[in-house]
Amino acid sequence: MPTKLEIKDLCKGFTSLRSEQSLPVFSGLELRVAENEFICIVGPSGCGKTTFLRILDGLIPFDSGEILLDGQRVIKPGIDKGFVFQDSSLLPWRTVVDNIILGLELHGTPRREARARARHYVELVGLRGFENHYPYELSGGMQQRVNLARALIIEPQVLLMDEPFASLDAQTREIMQLELLKTWGGTRKTVLFVTHQIEEAVYLADRVVVFSSRPATIKAEIPIELTRPRPLAVKRSPQFLAYIDRIWSMIEAEVRRSMLEQPGAEV
Amino acid sequence: MPDHASRVPAPAPLSLAAGSGARSRRRARRRPLGRAWSEALKGGASIAGGIVLWQLVFDLFIKHSIFVASPAQIVRAFLLLAPSGELWLHLRTSGVEFLNGYLLAVAVGIPVGALMVANARLNNWLTPWIAFIYSTPRVAVAPLLIVWFGIGLWSKALIVFLGAVFPVILNTYTGVTQVPLNYLEVVRSLGGSRPQLFIKVLLPAALPTIMTGLRLAVGRGVIGVVVAEWYGANAGLGYLVYFSAQVFQPAPIYLAIFFLVLFGYGAFALLGFVQRRLAPWHTQRLEAS
Ligand SMILES: Nc1ncnc2c1ncn2[C@@H]1O[C@H](COP(=O)(O)OP(=O)(O)O)[C@@H](O)[C@H]1O
Ligand SMILES: [Mg+2]
Numbered sequence: 001m002p003t004k005l006e007i008k009d010l011c012k013g014f015t016s017l018r019s020e021q022s023l024p025v026f027s028g029l030e031l032r033v034a035e036n037e038f039i040c041i042v043g044p045s046g047c048g049k050t051t052f053l054r055i056l057d058g059l060i061p062f063d064s065g066e067i068l069l070d071g072q073r074v075i076k077p078g079i080d081k082g083f084v085f086q087d088s089s090l091l092p093w094r095t096v097v098d099n100i101i102l103g104l105e106l107h108g109t110p111r112r113e114a115r116a117r118a119r120h121y122v123e124l125v126g127l128r129g130f131e132n133h134y135p136y137e138l139s140g141g142m143q144q145r146v147n148l149a150r151a152l153i154i155e156p157q158v159l160l161m162d163e164p165f166a167s168l169d170a171q172t173r174e175i176m177q178l179e180l181l182k183t184w185g186g187t188r189k190t191v192l193f194v195t196h197q198i199e200e201a202v203y204l205a206d207r208v209v210v211f212s213s214r215p216a217t218i219k220a221e222i223p224i225e226l227t228r229p230r231p232l233a234v235k236r237s238p239q240f241l242a243y244i245d246r247i248w249s250m251i252e253a254e255v256r257r258s259m260l261e262q263p264g265a266e267v
Numbered sequence: 268m269p270d271h272a273s274r275v276p277a278p279a280p281l282s283l284a285a286g287s288g289a290r291s292r293r294r295a296r297r298r299p300l301g302r303a304w305s306e307a308l309k310g311g312a313s314i315a316g317g318i319v320l321w322q323l324v325f326d327l328f329i330k331h332s333i334f335v336a337s338p339a340q341i342v343r344a345f346l347l348l349a350p351s352g353e354l355w356l357h358l359r360t361s362g363v364e365f366l367n368g369y370l371l372a373v374a375v376g377i378p379v380g381a382l383m384v385a386n387a388r389l390n391n392w393l394t395p396w397i398a399f400i401y402s403t404p405r406v407a408v409a410p411l412l413i414v415w416f417g418i419g420l421w422s423k424a425l426i427v428f429l430g431a432v433f434p435v436i437l438n439t440y441t442g443v444t445q446v447p448l449n450y451l452e453v454v455r456s457l458g459g460s461r462p463q464l465f466i467k468v469l470l471p472a473a474l475p476t477i478m479t480g481l482r483l484a485v486g487r488g489v490i491g492v493v494v495a496e497w498y499g500a501n502a503g504l505g506y507l508v509y510f511s512a513q514v515f516q517p518a519p520i521y522l523a524i525f526f527l528v529l530f531g532y533g534a535f536a537l538l539g540f541v542q543r544r545l546a547p548w549h550t551q552r553l554e555a556s
Contacts, residue, residue: 078458089449092548103457
């Protein structure tokens, strides 16, 4: 598999207002993502997962290192990367379909053409009949599907997903995981999916990347050799549970470490 | 308060099943309309009762006054002023003054408020001026403005403008600064430009707050018209008030007040309607939750 995305020696710090010195989030992070690979990133809360995706998207700058997408440097946000945000980031004054076509609209696609193209994605995420609803008329799961469709319609090279299902209830979450894999099976994008649920990571990923606590380095990369398509029942297989145990023990150590270092920090 | 509990609407059925959204929305809209009618009827009856009482008190106790007019006298003043076209002249004069000043305030206030968010230096530079001019009583500077700009339309429009522009600026500013950052991030992530951030996110998100500013500006603009015409005019509702007071004729004053209230209330209600139309998500989100 050719390399799609390459992160070399990434360093990034945030300057805290109080100490006026830069506290590192990443110091020398390296990651290579193959074409069409589904990567899940897990790690303790506050280790820099969101920051990592935001840097990859070009939303925030980094201090040093290199990020190459198809061999090209990533400098700014654009439709070559699709971002699915953690909390509902739908624009409340736009209907479902108008939220989905936002990216096309920003790049000058005529509205009619954009709406025609949206039909396919509305279908893909199972929202037919809801095109003209406003976000407040949708359940949380439906809103996240709109978020997904909005990122897919621009046909990005990479899909960056930041805990997209974190706020959903358990059942909806499982259905969304299943549907995400189905959608991904059809479009075969390179995906970086951040989650704090190990079970979700193992179910979705080709490879699970475990971040250490801040400053984050890659603590482990675990290829998941479960066959696809994966029915939800796979979550009860011994092989699946063995992956969970393995990754959980790694994270547990990290979480304990970060708790000791920052007393009172949420986990 | 009569039977307050029965006016609280029953909770709307919450359903997200396909197709039912539109139906329940329509139903939710129809019901308050019936309630609005019956409330308008009650309100109308209450006002009619008040007018009758007013006339009775006047006929029984006051009979004759240079300070108070009875409803019948006001109607008589109307019948006197309307056919000659004089009333229309006052209405039109004040209306044109108001509209010019108000529209100018909107045209200036929204861009200024928005630019103050976009440009920190402009903000720092303008804020003291805004605080300063806003705190200056218009009643005090109106005579100066009339001396400077003459007794024609533009001195009046300017006084209206000075009253109306600040609610527009401040509400636009507040509305734009309160836009959730993640909306901006979405557009940025999709490669949107800075002007697009403004047009596609900041303005629509701030629209309900801006509309509130436009509504608040109506009242201040109406006051501006009246004050401006007191200091020098030869037509207009404010002039009618001033002139009638000079000649101890209370009835036309009441007539002018009536039309000022009618106009202010009408514009306020109209903008409220436009606000609900332009930002249905805003009111309906509140209803749904
Ligand atoms: N804009 C910012 N300024 C300063 N510190 C930040 C900023 N954004 C995130 N951080 C800090 O960087 C660390 C990583 O944050 P984040 O990427 O959101 O973590 P995660 O998504 O893994 O929970 C946290 O300690 C957080 O406090
Ligand atoms: Mg996060």
